[in-house]
Amino acid sequence: MRTSATGARAPRITDVAALAGVSPGTASKALNGTGSLRAETRDRVREAARQLGFTPDSRGRSLSSGRSYAVGLITTDSSGRFSIPVMTGAEDALSAGELMLLLCDTRDDPLRERHYLRTLAARRVDGLIVTGRRTEPREPVQVGVPVVYAFNPSTDPEDMSVVVDDRDGAVQAVQHLLGLGRRRIVHLTGPQRHRSAGDRAAGVVEAAGSALAAEPWFGEWSERLGRQGLDLALRRVPDLDAVVCGSDQIARGVCDRLRELGRSVPGEVAVTGFDNWPVMAEASRPPLTTVDLELTELGRRAAQLLIDAIDGRPHRGLLRLPTRLVARASTLGE
Amino acid sequence: MRTSATGARAPRITDVAALAGVSPGTASKALNGTGSLRAETRDRVREAARQLGFTPDSRGRSLSSGRSYAVGLITTDSSGRFSIPVMTGAEDALSAGELMLLLCDTRDDPLRERHYLRTLAARRVDGLIVTGRRTEPREPVQVGVPVVYAFNPSTDPEDMSVVVDDRDGAVQAVQHLLGLGRRRIVHLTGPQRHRSAGDRAAGVVEAAGSALAAEPWFGEWSERLGRQGLDLALRRVPDLDAVVCGSDQIARGVCDRLRELGRSVPGEVAVTGFDNWPVMAEASRPPLTTVDLELTELGRRAAQLLIDAIDGRPHRGLLRLPTRLVARASTLGE
Known part of the structure; x- marks a missing residue:
């Protein structure tokens, strides 16, 4: 079966058998670990295979075992x-x-x-x-x-x-903020038609309860949404003390905008992201508390x-x- | 050869041949497009293969042709x-x-x-x-x-x-800036031990000539390096009018710092990045002129x-x- 498969240079099981002084069947058993052979025969075959650089053909194996690995x-x-x-x-x-x-x-x-x-x-x-x-x-x-x-x-x-579990990730972020005493929370996130945005928003609403200061804002997954969304949120909820964001990009935009407005993070406003995307979460000023999706x-x-x-x-x-x-x-x- | 390879459910070439009323050899020729067969025979075999959901076994093919594809x-x-x-x-x-x-x-x-x-x-x-x-x-x-x-x-x-071609990429960035009339150029880039940083710096030095206002600064591939490096560069070259950066992350940090200092980009200082990494190059304020590595x-x-x-x-x-x-x-x- 291997005759037509191997190129000119590749050693065959028959070469290994010849070098080891055994039959091809014995050589095959020795290399596959099947059959009952004396240890010294097995070793001699393996040494011959090593010397010749013989590699068992996994395609051959998979074909006969019905497995392609x-x-x-x-x-x-x-x-x-x-x-x-x-x-x-x-x-x-x-x-x-x-x-x-x-x-x-x-x-x-x-x-x-x-x-x-x-x-x-x-x-x-x-x-x-x-x-x-x-x-x-x-x-x-x-x-x-x-x-x-x-x-x-x-x-x-x-x-x-x-x-x-997007929903539970959002719950964890909100519980973390509640634990830090935040009570005027807003949520900025991606498009409402995206299931992940919907699931995360549901978790925020569920966990925040009366600490949610406004309906979730749906928009896009971008830093720009974070900057612009924060301005909108501040008009509606001037005393907000936490922004739960649906992504790290949004959270980074929120942090940038808060800094430009002279509001301290987290002193005045705490911010959380979502995704734990290093290039956003770690480069943000300050670095983001976020939900790692694992x-x-x-x-x-x-x-x-x-x-x-x-x-x-x-x-x-x-x-x-x-x-x-x-x-x-x-x-x-x- | 296929007997041991196919599972119980998988149809075989013999099943296709039987359904089409031809020999297995003819069925094989029809499906492989080899041999000289009448068009209606070929069509009948192909229709039989379609009906049975027969899929030629590429492992079998690769084994006999010596190719694994x-x-x-x-x-x-x-x-x-x-x-x-x-x-x-x-x-x-x-x-x-x-x-x-x-x-x-x-x-x-x-x-x-x-x-x-x-x-x-x-x-x-x-x-x-x-x-x-x-x-x-x-x-x-x-x-x-x-x-x-x-x-x-x-x-x-x-x-x-x-x-x-990192070096040529840097040459293109510098020629673009020279074409825009910039004559006080500085270069901020990654670690000197990284070949890409060295190659890009060599391109900047070569293309800028006397428009290079200071030796290249080597540091790290980060936004922070961009912010801190810009402060250092401004101390040494207060009238710099362009910063060629070794990466988009560095360039984004430079743009952020220039905005914080109230210097307009590109009015007072033009900035170029390297990599065309969308999340950096497009999210930067302003968006970055950069070198796409293709x-x-x-x-x-x-x-x-x-x-x-x-x-x-x-x-x-x-x-x-x-x-x-x-x-x-x-x-x-x-």
Whole structure:
């Protein structure tokens, strides 16, 4: 079977067998750790393989075992800052399990996605991780192998999905502010049509109760929204003492605008972000208290669920992972 | 050969042949587009394959053709903002060529890199792209397939490497400022030990000539360096009229500090960045004129060179790709 597969330079199992003075079948058993061989025979074969630089062909192995030891990762956006940590975590967990990750970036194009699904099916991958840049549920993919949806869940509640608990992250931020004695809280966040904005706003409303000084403001995920939104909020709630922001970009804009207005952070106004995106959260003046989405861990968990399913232990349903509040100077001061 | 590979549910070529009423050999020819068959026979086989959901096994194909149709991407840092666009561009070019990308993130760990090289060799990938977060040349990897180094070149000048022309990028930024009449230019940049900082500084010195008002300042790649460095530069060159920055983060810090000092950008001082990192360059006030490294294109070119080499048309040596000046309000005004 390997005859036609190997190039001119690659040593074959028959070369190893010849050098070790055994039959190809014995050489194969010695290298695969199967059969009952004397230890010295096994050692001699392994030494011969080492000398010749013989590498067992994993494609051959996968073909005979029905396993390809590879997982496809379908992302709508491999360059996005949400997909990347998910991908990194998945790669980490899979490589520990000797699986490799085939990267498929669909650029949000359904045609491209179908092309990739066909290609992955033809390669007989062991499983699929499907991820994207938004938290809205997506249509399930139709493939004959286990699938885990990471960050963006499947619309089918029976599918395996691992998602961020946006609502609870917002609750943690508000409870932190309440614990610091803040009682005039406002919330600035992204577009209302984005599920993550809605989930976070729901958490803020729930946790703040009567300490919420105005309805949440929905806008866009930008520093500019933070600056302009703060001006609007101050007109409506001049004595606000805390701004819970739906993203670190918004929070950074709020901090910049407060500084320009001569209001101290957190002395007069405490500010929280969301995402723990280092380039925003740490570069902000002051650095931001924020909610870490733990996306690398999310990717890792998704990969572990997939490995379980490939090993015949499938899970079902939605797994919501906890977020983590990271407290910095924008609420605690220097 | 396929008997042991297919699971219970997967239809086989023999099933397709039976449904179409032809021999398995004819079915195979029809699906592979080989041999001379009547058009109606070919259509009947294809229709049968479609009905059964038959997918040709690419692992079987690769095993018999000696091709695995996969490329490994070794990165020291898959979550870094330099590696990501390189990876995206490579993925784009490879998927057009029906190759798939196996992602291997070594986290800068030599042991992890060796593990991946062994695994990729065992999988008999067709080629390798090696990338990383720094522009310093790196030791070549030892594998029996074609390798292209992207962003970080190989220390072996005979190897295929594709890199950014940092020096020329800096020259473009300076020529743009000279064209706008600026004659008191200073340069703030990252650590002197980083090759990219050194290359950019060399370009600034070369292009600015007598318009360079002070030696380049080396520091760190941060907004803080921009703010603090500007204060230092103003003490030494009170009448400076342009700051060429080694990164967008530095440039953003410079713009923030100039605004705090009440100096107009670009009226009194023009500012340029480097990288065209949207979250910095576009969010800066004013938005930054900067040098785009064209990293997605770099990844695409690396992948194309690799495909050529896999197809038996290898290239050699270093390919330096041009950067592109993106002019915005920090030099042009509103």
